[in-house]
């Protein structure tokens with residue numbers, strides 16, 4: 001039986017239909033190098049609308065205020081309080097898991113370390129003994145040397161029978177760079193998990209806890225901040241934005257031209273509620 005096509009919707013109809021708009025950042029509003037077409041006009045329209053909207057980003061490399069400054073440099077008037085990052089979920093996670101005060105190896109730039117500090121962790125250099133591993137971002141450290149040091153310390157801790165919580169705020173695998181695609185922290189976690197599986201084949205528990213989309217925590221935070229209202233998630237990735245929205249029980253709109261191919265949208269298990277052909281209002 002042929003798949004039923006996903007209906008196409010215009011951005012202004014989406015804004016009429018839903019009280020709370022949740023937007024992904026990379027592949028929807030920006031690439032690594034700048035804004036995407038229509039992004040500035042959409043942000044202005046959302047700011048004028050006087051209803052809650054949030055940027056739900058798996059990015060864990062910038063504090064909200066620094067992300068806001070960067071978006072503003074791209075001509076996007078996104079206030080810091082509209083930005084919900086996956087790394088901000090470290091605060092409740094550290095509290096719930098009893099990790100406050102623990103020595104943490106943190107992969108990522110300076111803001112990633114700051115997020116861990118804000119959650120109550122104590123960042124230590126990757127070569128030193130650590131009790132918790134937090135993989136936030138693929139940038140900000142010498143890649144191979146750091147991974148080698150982390151793997152060596154991990155093996156030593158596990159061999160000694162010690163626990164080592166593994167946390168992955170941003171489970172994204174790839175993102176659009178503007179010139180093509182780049183790998184993201186989710187790929188680094190897969191590398192570490194592959195090494196762990198090889199050495200400890202009977203320890204399926206040695207896996208990262210994933211905090212960002214498609215997992216529920218970031219949607220729960222958005223719902224909490226919005227204080228109610230029908231929500232729709234606008235994103236470019238089926239596996240994170242669209243799957244996460246569906247699992248959380250809200251509608252979604254897939255943006256054409258991102259990592260997901262629109263042609264794939266109606267196939268496979270993940271299906272957006274809508275296809276959004278353009279961000280440009282009118």
Ligand SMILES: [Mg+2]
Pocket residue numbers: 024025026027028235236237258
């Ligand atoms: Mg994206």
